Amino acid sequence: MNEIVILEKHWKEKFKNEWTNPLKGKIKVHNKHRKKIKWTEVKGIKQSEIRNENKYEIFYSLSVKCMIKDAHSYYHEEESQERCATFIDGKLIQDELLPREEKENHHEENSEYSDQQAVSEEVNMRLYYDRRAAVQYAERWWNDANPNYRYFEVNDCTNYISQCLRAGGIPMTGAPDRSIGWWYSGNSWSYSWSVAHSFRWYLSSSGNIFQAKLVDKPEELLFGDVICYDFQGDGRWDHNTIVVAKDSENMPLVNAHTNNSRHRYWTYEDSAAWTPDCQYKFFRIGG
Template identity: 75%
Template sequence: METIKEEWLRFFEGDRDGHSWWSRKKALWRERNAEIVRIMGCGQEYREFRYDGKRFVRYLLHLSFVIKQKEHFHMEELVIPYEFRLKNGQVTDHREVPKPPQSEKKLDMLLRGEEDAGDYRFSYDRLAAVQYAERWWNSYNPAYRKFDVDCTNYVSQCMRAGGAPMHGQPVRDRGWWYSGDNWSYSWAVAHSLRWYLSGSTKGLQGREVENAEELIPGDVICYDFQGDGRWDHNTIVVAKDAYGMPLVNAHTDNSRNRYWSYEDSAAWTPEISYKFFRIGAD
C-alpha cells in the first residue's frame, strides 16, 4: 500500500527531536562502534475501519537493518504494529499501537518450583532452541496458543524445543508446563517466568548470572522496563555481536537479532532492570 510506504518514510525522516526509539537505535550502535549501513522496510495493512468520515488504518511495519561492526555484518529485523488516521487524504495521529496489559490471577506470586523438588539436571539442546527461535520469530506455531502479549509464550516454546522438561501440571501456579488448552503462569507471563527461573530446581532450570556477556545462545533475558519490580518482557539469546554481546529474538513486537539492552524500544526507560539466566545445567 503506497500510503503506508510513504508514511513510514516520513516517520523516519521526520525524527528530529532525538528522543524516539529510532534515534536511540542509531545512538546505541554508534556506542558499539557499529553503523547501520542499510535500512529496508515495508508496511502491511491488517485492519481498517471508518467512522465519522475518517479512515483508521493499522499496519505492521517490517524493518530490516544491515549493521556493520568491525568486519562483522548482521541483519536485525523488527515488526511493529502502527496506526494512523486518514482524513481528506492527510495522515494524522501516527503512532505505535499501544500494547494490551498482561493479566494474571496471581501475578504477585513468586513462583519458585515445588517444595519437593530435587536437584534435577537436564540436557539443554541450545542449537535446537535457537533454530526454533529463528523459525518462528515472525510467525506462530499452530501447536500453541497465540497470546496478545506473546513474548513469554514464545520464549517458553523455544526452551521446550531445546528439551527443557515440563512439570507441575495441572496446577497453574506450580512449575512450568503447557498442555492443550491449559498452561502454567510461568509459561506465558513475563513476571512469573522471571521468578520461576530464579528458584526452580526441578524441570526447567535457570542460573542467574551477573552480566549479559556471560550469556550464550539459548539463554534468557528478563526486562523490567519501569524498574518497579513488575517484570514486563522476556527474550531469547540467538547470537553474539562482534564484541561478544547478546543479540536476541522476541515476540509481541516481533524482532530478530536485536541488541539485548532494548535501549531502542519505545518501552525503555532509564530505570530499566534486567535479569540474565543461563538455561540448563551448564
C-alpha cells in the same frame, strides 16, 4: 495510490529526517557500541480495514529491517509493529501504534509463582537442552504465531520464550496447578509459562526444570539463554528475551515478541519501556 504504498513512502520520509526519525534511539544505542546503521528497509502489510464513506482506517504491520555494520562484519536487525492509519479522501491523516506494550501488563490474577513443589523427577535427571533447536525456533517464529499455541495479543513475550525453550527439549512439569512448575496444555498453562514476573522467579527457584544458573555478565550467556528485564527497577519483572546471536564484542543479540524483534541489542535502551533504573537477570539454561 494504494494506501500501503502511501504508508511506506510516509515512513521512508520519516527515516530520512533527522528530527522525525523513529530510529533515533536505536541509532544512539548502536553508536554507543561503535556500530552503525548502514541502511533501512521498510515494508507495510495490510491486515484489515474499516471504511466509512470518505474516511477509512487501515490496520497494518510495519516491518523495519536495518543493516548494522559491526566492526568488520554486518548483520540484520528487524522489528515489527502493529499500527493503525487513518485516511480521509485518500490523504493520510493519522498513524498510531496499537497498544501492545513491551512492559507487561500484569493482568492475570494470582500470577505469583509458588516454589513449594518445584522439585520434580525430571529435575533429578541430567537435562539435555538443544540450544540450536531453541534458536531455530526463535528465528522461525520471531514475527509470527505458532498455531499450536495460544497467542497473547497484548503481551506475548514470555509465551514466546517458553515455546523456544520447549522447542529446545525442556520437559514440562507441574500441570494442572497453574502456580507450580512450567507447563502448557490446551486451554491452560502455568503462570511461569506466560507471565514475565512468574517466569523470572521460576528460573531462580531451587527445583526449576531448566536447571537454570544465574550468571553475572551478559558475555557469559550462550545461544538459547535468557535475559529478564525489570524496566522500572521496581521489583516487578516485565519482559524476557532469548539470545540468538552475539556481536563482535561477544554481547548478546536477542529475539522477542511484543514488539516483535530480531537480533536486537540486549540492553533494550531503544525501547519506550526502558528507564535508567532498568535491572537485568542473565540465566544460563541447562546449568
